[in-house]
Amino acid sequence: MKRTFFFGSGILLFAFMLIQYYAQAQSDGKMVTVYTTSRDHDQRLQQVGTIQLKPMGQPFETQTCVFADPQHTFQSFIGIGGAITDASAETFYKLPIDKQQQIIRDYYSADKGIGYTLIRTNIHSCDFSSGSYTYVDSMDIALNSFSIAHDKEFRIPLIKQAMKQGSNEMLIYASPWSPPAWMKDNNSMLQGGKLQKQYYANWAEYFVKFIQSYEKEGIPLWGVSIQNEPMAKQTWESCIYTAEEEADFLKNHLGPTFERQGLSDKKIIMWDHNRDLIYQRVSTYFADPAVKKYAWGIGFHWYEDWSGGEDMYENVRRVYETWPDKPLLFTEGTAESFDASRYYAWELGEEYGRSMIHDFNSGAVGWTDWNILLDQFGGPNHVGNFCFAPIHGNTETGEVIHTNSYYYIGHFSKFIKPGAKRMAVTSSRSNLLSTGFVNSDGSRVVVVMNDTDNDTSFFLWMDGDAAEVNSPAHSISTMVF
16 A cells, blocks of 8 residues: 555656646746648648757757847837738628638637738729729819728728737738829829829828828828839839939928828838839938938838849848838738639748748848738739739638638747847758747747758757757748747
8 A cells, every 4th residue: 555655646746746847948948839831741830749948059060950049139020911902801891701700810810810910001092902093083182072981881891800809009001002193294093103293292181181081980000101112113003203202202291291290100111112122212212311300111022023032132131231220111022923723832821931031031020911812813903913812712602712821921920929029040051941039028939941842850949958840841830939
């Protein structure tokens, strides 16, 4: 009897010690939870295990490592999200109620979804609208007819649903694709053209009325960009500004108008176009101190020449290094040339993972995808510029399809919280792309992507401790500790 009691007590003591050991390891940040999405293992943002950091010391050259250094941090993170356009909203309200609820939860719930905290939206129509429209009557210079009634049908209700589901830290910003036709030298919202200087003041007031109208509807605007893609003549809504013209509009009209109307707290984003010309634009803007006064930061997209796309990340880094006081925000990217047979093409997700890792490592404070939702045709789009979205909804069958990009984005948005700081993270092998952040609560997040055909094991190494992690071929993993 005594032996049995002693044996049972020993098991209880061992179990107690084991629990204490793991609790202590957790409190010391020694336990690492790993989440993985992989092409060949049917894993989608799946928790695949918990591993322990153990003393390792100096790694050998033959040991593949990802090094995390939370003692050295960089830019502060503001969030990740996507655009709620007319197309997204129209598609959303054509789906069954239960599918609508699923989409809202999947994007904006912090625990059951991927925790989006950024929303971009369009100021009147863009290509992802069912047609061109503005908020004023033609030649209404005084803007007396200004009304956002169009947006109240679909777009504003969807934004409100996202806000209700999402975090209190939700940041909402808006971008125009074109001023009204009558303000432009080509008398069209399409095909580029320029804003005529005699209407600079009226266009600045238009921004004010938009912000005030949305806030009256209960949608606080965090900021605006001056012009979506100001160097692109498109078949859809577009408007051309040189760097000097954009700077002139900001310092002499938009900035002072916001000040006068009590909107100085609104963030104003310049450029809002590709990485290719970003350094030239910024160097031109900030040669003028008056422009620096009003500009919060710089927005950028990913639609430059992809044959040399890897080099374009360095352009963003140069801006971060030269003007570290001016935040960089990725404002738009999407996979173009929609083809429903490619819903599950793995490269859709990898395109996002690659860009997000490079952009954060180059200094970006946040990352905004394009449309959060499109229909089974990659629209609606009034000029046939159909694209992919992370989620598609079939408005005929009610089916909801999550492309791989949804999960790849989630590896960042679900775990990196607003207020986090990017930490130094490096890889000893070029086939592993990596980045990392330290959240405000002290938790560390490291994201590692393997876009090769080979499984790779590596050691997650921090301050002399390491844990071995398996990175399957064509996968992305997030490690939280």
